[in-house]
Amino acid sequence: MALPFFGKKPNSAPGEQHAPATSDARRSQSPRTELSTLDFSGGDVNRALAQCAGMVEVQEVGAGIGAIYEEAAVLYANGNVAEAERVLDFVIEDSTNSAGEGLWMMLLDLYRLTGQRERFESRVLDYATRFERSPPPWVDLSCQPGARRGDVAPLINLSGNLSGQAAPQFQQICVIGRKSGAIRIDLGRLRAVDDTGCGLLSKALTQLASDRVRVSVLNAAQLVNMLQGQVAPGRGDNREIWLLMLELLQYTGEHARFEDLAVDYAVTFEESPPSWEFKSQQKAAEDTAVLDTAARGGDAFRFEGELTGASNEPIRKLAAHASGLQVVTVDCSRLKRIDFVGAGTLFNVLATLQSQGKLVVMQNVNAMVGALLRVMSVDQVAQVTLRP
Numbered sequence: 001m002a003l004p005f006f007g008k009k010p011n012s013a014p015g016e017q018h019a020p021a022t023s024d025a026r027r028s029q030s031p032r033t034e035l036s037t038l039d040f041s042g043g044d045v046n047r048a049l050a051q052c053a054g055m056v057e058v059q060e061v062g063a064g065i066g067a068i069y070e071e072a073a074v075l076y077a078n079g080n081v082a083e084a085e086r087v088l089d090f091v092i093e094d095s096t097n098s099a100g101e102g103l104w105m106m107l108l109d110l111y112r113l114t115g116q117r118e119r120f121e122s123r124v125l126d127y128a129t130r131f132e133r134s135p136p137p138w139v140d141l142s143c144q145p146g147a148r149r150g151d152v153a154p155l156i157n158l159s160g161n162l163s164g165q166a167a168p169q170f171q172q173i174c175v176i177g178r179k180s181g182a183i184r185i186d187l188g189r190l191r192a193v194d195d196t197g198c199g200l201l202s203k204a205l206t207q208l209a210s211d212r213v214r215v216s217v218l219n220a221a222q223l224v225n226m227l228q229g230q231v232a233p234g235r236g237d238n239r240e241i242w243l244l245m246l247e248l249l250q251y252t253g254e255h256a257r258f259e260d261l262a263v264d265y266a267v268t269f270e271e272s273p274p275s276w277e278f279k280s281q282q283k284a285a286e287d288t289a290v291l292d293t294a295a296r297g298g299d300a301f302r303f304e305g306e307l308t309g310a311s312n313e314p315i316r317k318l319a320a321h322a323s324g325l326q327v328v329t330v331d332c333s334r335l336k337r338i339d340f341v342g343a344g345t346l347f348n349v350l351a352t353l354q355s356q357g358k359l360v361v362m363q364n365v366n367a368m369v370g371a372l373l374r375v376m377s378v379d380q381v382a383q384v385t386l387r388p
Contacts, residue, residue, distance in 0.1 A: 253278055
């Protein structure tokens with residue numbers, strides 16, 4: 001789970017980065033700043049939005065997307081369901097306003113998503129009279145199976161150069177771990193790590209253990225091999241690199257290699273090394289299998305439940321699923337909600353697929369999610385069809 005780096009617009013020049021559209025109400029007043037190259041997904045959306053502030057390029061919202069439409073979409077995406085309902089209910093009840101069909105469909109779908117059948121049925125007659133068409137049928141979307149978030153540990157992908165500039169991201173990683181109770185950290189995309197960066201990673205692993213968070217570290221052996229050339233027995237520098245290597249070898253289960261390195265550490269720094277404790281990686285493979293199952297239904301790709309910053313791995317797996325396909329169909333009939341960060345990640349993936357000449361069709365999207373996808377310009381890089 002990245003704060004997502006929002007991807008290229010379809011007509012961007014090479015190397016030019018853009019963000020999906022947001023409203024003037026959320027326009028950043030601070031200058032655009034660069035974030036760390038660490039790529040990770042997860043965390044509370046309000047914290048994630050705070051992390052993203054300053055990196056989002058604000059654009060005008062497309063024609064037909066009013067302030068109420070956008071406000072309700074963002075409130076729902078942030079998990080403020082009651083407030084989103086209040087906003088929609090108020091504008092529809094206001095006799096001085098002429099709420100369009102889009103707002104009505106959002107409210108009716110919100111009732112279906114929250115299992116409010118009585119409120120739904122009290123509105124459908126007004127809908128049919130106002131728009132002279134049959135209203136959508138009642139379907140209780142609140143009891144559909146979710147994405148089994150409790151069974152899947154959020155995935156953090158660390159990439160690029162790991163240095164002292166990554167401190168805010170590691171604070172967010174600890175927040176994600178505490179909220180979910182488990183976390184997976186993939187080190188396979190790191191290309192360079194300095195002593196300070198190693199210290200941050202070691203500190204984060206220690207903090208997560210102290211908070212009783214179950215941690216799985218992927219590709220730990222790859223990073224240990226990378227770091228091996230930065231230390232030497234008797235050379236008393238890069239102490240944090242030594243300690244991180246000793247920590248990661250406990251995740252790889254290489255006891256003999258750990259003992260050899262521990263002896264060299266004791267001689268070099270004239271202090272006792274950390275004690276050995278084997279830390280199993282089995283659960284990481286189990287979590288990945290669960291994600292694969294949740295994301296796909298037969299040969300079709302499927303989004304289910306809630307796709308938030310802490311659980312957007314199915315979004316990333318869409319790119320792999322699209323390999324070799326020209327038209328990619330995504331079944332969204334069981335997708336209840338996608339948050340602001342998840343929508344940014346989805347935009348990146350879809351923009352990349354579009355640049356490869358692929359057409360992605362997102363089918364049976366509920367009106368609340370569909371509104372956010374339009375606000376975030378996702379409908380510019382994929383075909384989005386709403387559920388009846």
